[in-house]
Amino acid sequence: MELLEKTIKKISSLDQASMESAQTRLDNLTKPPGSLGYLEELAVKIAGITAETLPDVSQKAHIIMVGDHGVVKEGVSAFPQTITAAMVKNFLKGGAAVNVFANQYNVDISIADIGMVEEIKDNKLIQANIKRGTDNILKGPAMSHKEAVESIEVGIKIAEQLIAQGKNIIGTGEMGIGNTTPSSSIISVVIENSLDEIVGYGTGLDKKGLENKKAVIKKALEVNKPQKDDGVDILAKVGGLEIGGMAGVMLAGAAHRKPVMIDGLISGAAALIAYLIEPDVINFLIPSHKSVEPGHDKLYQYLNLRPMFDLNMRLGEGTGAILGMGIVESSIRIIKEMATFDTLDF
Amino acid sequence: MELLEKTIKKISSLDQASMESAQTRLDNLTKPPGSLGYLEELAVKIAGITAETLPDVSQKAHIIMVGDHGVVKEGVSAFPQTITAAMVKNFLKGGAAVNVFANQYNVDISIADIGMVEEIKDNKLIQANIKRGTDNILKGPAMSHKEAVESIEVGIKIAEQLIAQGKNIIGTGEMGIGNTTPSSSIISVVIENSLDEIVGYGTGLDKKGLENKKAVIKKALEVNKPQKDDGVDILAKVGGLEIGGMAGVMLAGAAHRKPVMIDGLISGAAALIAYLIEPDVINFLIPSHKSVEPGHDKLYQYLNLRPMFDLNMRLGEGTGAILGMGIVESSIRIIKEMATFDTLDF
Numbered sequence: 232m233e234l235l236e237k238t239i240k241k242i243s244s245l246d247q248a249s250m251e252s253a254q255t256r257l258d259n260l261t262k263p264p265g266s267l268g269y270l271e272e273l274a275v276k277i278a279g280i281t282a283e284t285l286p287d288v289s290q291k292a293h294i295i296m297v298g299d300h301g302v303v304k305e306g307v308s309a310f311p312q313t314i315t316a317a318m319v320k321n322f323l324k325g326g327a328a329v330n331v332f333a334n335q336y337n338v339d340i341s342i343a344d345i346g347m348v349e350e351i352k353d354n355k356l357i358q359a360n361i362k363r364g365t366d367n368i369l370k371g372p373a374m375s376h377k378e379a380v381e382s383i384e385v386g387i388k389i390a391e392q393l394i395a396q397g398k399n400i401i402g403t404g405e406m407g408i409g410n411t412t413p414s415s416s417i418i419s420v421v422i423e424n425s426l427d428e429i430v431g432y433g434t435g436l437d438k439k440g441l442e443n444k445k446a447v448i449k450k451a452l453e454v455n456k457p458q459k460d461d462g463v464d465i466l467a468k469v470g471g472l473e474i475g476g477m478a479g480v481m482l483a484g485a486a487h488r489k490p491v492m493i494d495g496l497i498s499g500a501a502a503l504i505a506y507l508i509e510p511d512v513i514n515f516l517i518p519s520h521k522s523v524e525p526g527h528d529k530l531y532q533y534l535n536l537r538p539m540f541d542l543n544m545r546l547g548e549g550t551g552a553i554l555g556m557g558i559v560e561s562s563i564r565i566i567k568e569m570a571t572f573d574t575l576d577f
Numbered sequence: 578m579e580l581l582e583k584t585i586k587k588i589s590s591l592d593q594a595s596m597e598s599a600q601t602r603l604d605n606l607t608k609p610p611g612s613l614g615y616l617e618e619l620a621v622k623i624a625g626i627t628a629e630t631l632p633d634v635s636q637k638a639h640i641i642m643v644g645d646h647g648v649v650k651e652g653v654s655a656f657p658q659t660i661t662a663a664m665v666k667n668f669l670k671g672g673a674a675v676n677v678f679a680n681q682y683n684v685d686i687s688i689a690d691i692g693m694v695e696e697i698k699d700n701k702l703i704q705a706n707i708k709r710g711t712d713n714i715l716k717g718p719a720m721s722h723k724e725a726v727e728s729i730e731v732g733i734k735i736a737e738q739l740i741a742q743g744k745n746i747i748g749t750g751e752m753g754i755g756n757t758t759p760s761s762s763i764i765s766v767v768i769e770n771s772l773d774e775i776v777g778y779g780t781g782l783d784k785k786g787l788e789n790k791k792a793v794i795k796k797a798l799e800v801n802k803p804q805k806d807d808g809v810d811i812l813a814k815v816g817g818l819e820i821g822g823m824a825g826v827m828l829a830g831a832a833h834r835k836p837v838m839i840d841g842l843i844s845g846a847a848a849l850i851a852y853l854i855e856p857d858v859i860n861f862l863i864p865s866h867k868s869v870e871p872g873h874d875k876l877y878q879y880l881n882l883r884p885m886f887d888l889n890m891r892l893g894e895g896t897g898a899i900l901g902m903g904i905v906e907s908s909i910r911i912i913k914e915m916a917t918f919d920t921l922d923f
Contacts, residue, residue: 261667262674263655263780267896268869268889309609317921321607326916328608335903335910434609523614540886542904543614550613557681557903558888564681570672575663 234384235479239509241486245279253278253566256285260569269539273517273562280490280515281399288490288563291338291556292393293402293549294480295322295329296386298346298473299364300409301373302451307412307444309435312364315408316349322406322548323355329404329548336557338402341393345385346407346472359385361472365413368451372468373413379467379475383508386479387486394487401484402492402556403477403501404549411524414500416448416469418526420457421503422533431496431524434545462507470504477501482508485515490559492552495522495545499530506534519555520544580730581825585855587832591625599624599912602631606915615885619863619908626836626861627745634836634909637684637902638739639748639895640826641668641675642732644692644819645710646755647719648797653790654755655781658710661754662695668752668894669701675750675894682903684748687739691731692753692818705731707818711759714797718814719759725813725821729854732825733832740833747830748838748902749847750895751819757870760846762794762815764872766803767849768879777842777870780891808853816850823847828854831861836905838898841868841891845876852880865901866890 253275258264265271277286297319303312321327322342325334333340343357344350348364361381365373374382390401411433419429426445436444455468466475478501484491485505493502493516505512513534521528521538523545531538539558544551599621604610611617623632643665649658667673668688671680679686689703690696694710707727711719720728736747757779765775772791782790801814812821824847830837831851839848839862851858859880867874867884869891877884885904890897 260674261664261672262892266780266890266892267674268891270888270890314921318607320922321916321920324916326607326920328606328613328911328915331910331914332907334914335907434612539888542616542885544612544616545614546608546612554904554907558900561678561681561900564677565674568677568680569674570667570670574667574672576666 232380234387235380238387238482238486242509242511244511245514246282249282249284250275250279252284256566259571261572261575267565270562270565273559274566277490277563281488285567286563288400288559290397290399292398293333293338293340293404293553294389295340295342295404295406295549296345296473296476297343298407298471299348300407300413300471301365301367302369302412302447303409304367305369305447307447308409308433310408312348312408315347315406316351318406319351323353327548328546328550329553332550332553336553338553338556341389343389343476345382345476357389365471368455368469369447372455373470374467376463376467379463382472382475383479386476387483390480390483394489400490400556400559401480402549402552403480403498404494404552405473405477405497405547407471407473410471410473410497412444412448413469413471413474414497415526416451417465417500417503418530419448420452420459420465422529424529429526429529431526460507462504466504474501474504478505481505481512481516485512490517491515492555493518494549494552495547496524496527497547499527503530517555517559520551578726580733581726584733584828584832588855588857590857591860592628595628595630596621596625598630602912605917607918607921613911616908616911619905620912623836623909627834631913632909634746634905636743636745638744639679639684639686639750639899640735641686641688641750641752641895642691642819642822643689644753644817645694646753646759646817647711647713648715648758648793649755650713651715651793653758653793654779656754658694658754661693661752662697664752665697669699673894674892674896675899678896678899682899684899684902687735689735689822691728691822703735711817714801714815715793718801719816720813722809722813725809728818728821729825732822733829736826736829740835746836746902746905747826748895748898749823749826749844750840750898751823751843751893753817753819756817756819756843758790758794759815759817759820760843761872762797763811763846763849764876765794766798766805766811768875770875775872775875777872806853808850812850820847820850824851827851827858827862831858836863837861838901839864840895840898841893842870842873843893845873848880849876863901863905866897
């Protein structure tokens, strides 16, 4: 709990002076003022996050948190739990979608076992297992309050290590068969829309599967009664270890003034947990894509965040976060590399 | 006219066999089927365009067509006409937004004077001037029918040269103070929505300026009476030389089975001209962003094209097209570089 509290205390607000000087520079570049739209807003926000007019976001890291879910016993996923470990091996070999995008955008990937059922002995995998999969949320809490805090602190530690190595922007991604169920549960607790508006097909349920998933979530919320303003309580009762880990990465990024990318539904649920723990974290988070999952859009509305693009993606791993880092890079290259009007020859 | 006719004759349909084999491969990659959404559709489309299951889009070219507009005398732009040449010099020095994005995405830029008022002697500028600015469309046609055809053929020639050099994807962009007016005129002729739904603020008109711009377009359409199903007639009467040039690039790309990126409103108007000349061209065009200009959205609806992202941009130059090439590259990297399910270890 000490590391979490220390981290929260370090989180402050966006740096207004840097944002103003960034805006002034943007208005002097060789383009009509404001004509790069959201890219300009993004450059100003990153200036506020980093407290630098011309920030460096060239050292890109991406963290994939991996955890399993006891609730898969209830048939909430179209894929078997063994896929979690199989995909981790795929990440380690470089064969997954997230690896492909990371190569394109020059992003270093870290993969952490924070809650997998299977143990994978590979020195490229960060060994940070807290629990070999959460417990079935239909029967009781996913994990203890202590384990929930620990998952967040693992995320903080991993992020701080990357920041110490010079990384200046961090993506969040995950792997964990079944994890749209805890994510939708978290969002439902906080946003209180009907489950029909929040719960989606995940990686490929059919209609019957979707109805079962909603029924499972409804019952899990009744059984566990998570407190809607207590992020750690919600995480412990209906969350997941990888979700806690990502929330920790977000809190650490904010504490160290580094932008952290939100990916899809699960990463979004982590942002919600981080927000409940410390609302100011939100200023340091950059939404990337809007996922197919309906709860993701509701979440963005709730947090008043605007996704960059909607490509109908629903893969996870942080694939959207990495594509979004390309857009962040574009916005910062604009403010750093474009000519100013006084150099124009006319 | 001969080159244009020869080019049109070469345009055929998407290659179904390549699209099917691309789809089969996508479904075997280590991800839930369809979970990369639009990126998968894009990979299939590019397979159809190139007639290759695993196409190469690594050799990226971008063409900026430059032309001036007699109609600027009517106060339709917030910037003076001298900015056209000043920005061309900026492109040549590498200081514009389009240069910054081209560096990020490793795209070669070609800049062509197809209709500038000012002559710039620089051997990095393609000298293809047809006319030193269009005539004022409030008084009569922008150019002759012969000049309109010539502008399209200049575009074809430049694109064919790049393709001969090995370029396998081409972006379209432009510079020309005042060119949202001819573009909106073209779109109004074809789509026949009210001008209120089509005409926008361009690079920064105020409300009064917008009303004047609409009045100018209304009168220009009355004076010139362009024929709504004749692309060359519309181009000659209310278009622009850079618009014709971009339409030529699109037709050449289609003829040689290379994807061509649509940028914003002006590039979109060029796509409409190309479509009227040969409807099958549309299969070979890839829309990138959705611009702030209202006519752009209407155009996409009319052509049944789906933009990749909406970042509230309205700069032109092809800035959106180049960001879009990054997404195209992502889609092709996915189909070429990801592992297949049979290699998974579980």
